[in-house]
Amino acid sequence: MIDIKLIRENPEAVKAGCRAKNADVDIDAVIRLDAERRELIQKSEGLKAQQNRESEEVAKAAPAERAAKIEALKKIKDEFRALEARLDATSAELDKLLRLIPNLPRPDVKVGKDDSENFVISTFMEPTKFDFDPKDYMTLGEKLGIIDVERAGKVSGARFGFLLREGALLEFALVQYAMKTLLPEGFAPVVPPVMINEKAMGGMGYLDRGRDEIYHLAEDNLFLVGTSEQVIGAMHMDEIMNEVDLPLRYVGFSSCFRREAGSYGKDVRGILRVHQFDKLEMFSFTTPEVSDKEHEFLRSMEERLLQGLKLPHHVLGICSGDLGDPAARKWDLETWIPSQNTYRETHSTSTCTDYQARRLNIRLRRKDGTVEILHTLNGTAFAIGRTIIAILENYQQADGSIRVPEALQPYMNGITVIGPR
RNA sequence: GGAGAGAUCGCAUAGUGGUCGAGUGCGCUCGCUUGGAAAGCGAGUAUACCGCAAGGUAUCGAGGGUUCGAAUCCCUCUCUCUCCGCCA
Secondary structure, eight states: OOOHHHHHHOHHHHHHHHHHTTOOOOHHHHHHHHHHHHHHHHHHHHHHHHHHHHHHHHHHSOHHHHHHHHHHHHHHHHHHHHHHHHHHHHHHHHHHHHHHSOOOOOTTSOOOSSGGGOEEEEEESOOOOOSSOOOOHHHHHHHHTSEESHHHHHHTOTTOOEEOTHHHHHHHHHHHHHHHHHGGGTEEEEOOOSEEEHHHHHHTTTTTSSGGGSOEETTTTEEEOSSTHHHHHHTTTTOEEEGGGOSEEEEEEEEEEOOOTTOTTSSOSTTSSOSEEEEEEEEEEEOGGGHHHHHHHHHHHHHHHHHHTTOOEEEEEOOGGGOOSSOSEEEEEEEEEGGGTEEEEEEEEEEOTTHHHHHHTOEEEOTTSOEEEOEEEEEEEEEHHHHHHHHHHHTBOTTSOEEOOGGGGGGTTTOOEEOOO
């Protein structure tokens, strides 16, 4: 949610931001409803004040006058209730519209209509070259017995997978490697719940849009998280943090669940796009003035993690039209996938400025005692499945075996090459 | 899953229809005192919204109801704790 004051004071800037994000929202209606709401507040609170005042007099009144006073107050009570009903309706309507307004892009974000206008910022390493015919990760993974989607189909259905043996070990190695890299930077590790309630999921804004991506456990009214970002953000809702405790950084490890509704036909084979995968996610709470710097920092962490694995990748600047609602700026890291002869998204980092925090009511108390909304940011440390895909394909050898990236070797129980069984 | 108890201002507690947005203690902040500190003394110590301001309104787990008036009475829900069952 953006700040209503911003709309009052600078509606043109908000309209421009919505245009840049291809969001069709009626800002003028918001302004009208806001004015109406404030007028109703003044009227109803004035009436309430009168009622409160005169109610007190009832207690002091002589018994003879009491009945008459109470009779008069009954009228005020009815009037107040009518006004209150109008106020509630107006507020609800305003709130509904307000929630549809996306976060505004930061000034440095390129304006563009969709992903075709995203642009490469930097590139690390040349695409991997092979002096043999490289295979795709599924061919490699199945042959090595470390990925099994066929049996996953048997027990779960399409878009699930088993990671087995060295495949599973790679997951834990990635976790260890990421922790070793991130903990010295002040990230607190966290294993969050993956089932969250309606308030938390709604607070993160995922129920207004994209609801059909989310698994809902109807019997218990719980939702499966699509990313630990949803839990880590919500875990501090309705809290006021002290300025001295910021930035507060977490690195969360969790399974992530996505229905992938509407992605039929895309990436159907293998484990690139599945209903369940594990992910390490960075999350920061910061003061507003340092959030842009923190965003750069999260991106630098992502680059460091990928560079340590020596995986070819590039950094993509996401244009305004391709930003999600909460994001004010986003960078994606795409890693080279030889079998597809292209880069695929493995990492993404966004600053949500105060957009999520306002909905979640997460604030900061300055040293001088003033209170304001803080900023939230998130970034992928590793989407494990996709990173394993990139490792298998880029580190494959002519005989179908896989070299283990040096950075992961300390965590692989002595395994340096994953060979056929 | 069964039975019971509870949820008040950072913490601990008081408060059963009007003088309660709310007392007391602890904590914290500032001041006095001191060579310095402790103790002691004094003052302060929530958030949001509306309003140019004065000020007003709301919030005692959440939502609804009764009443001229609700922390206090009624209903629903959530969470916490204890015992039993089950379990990693």
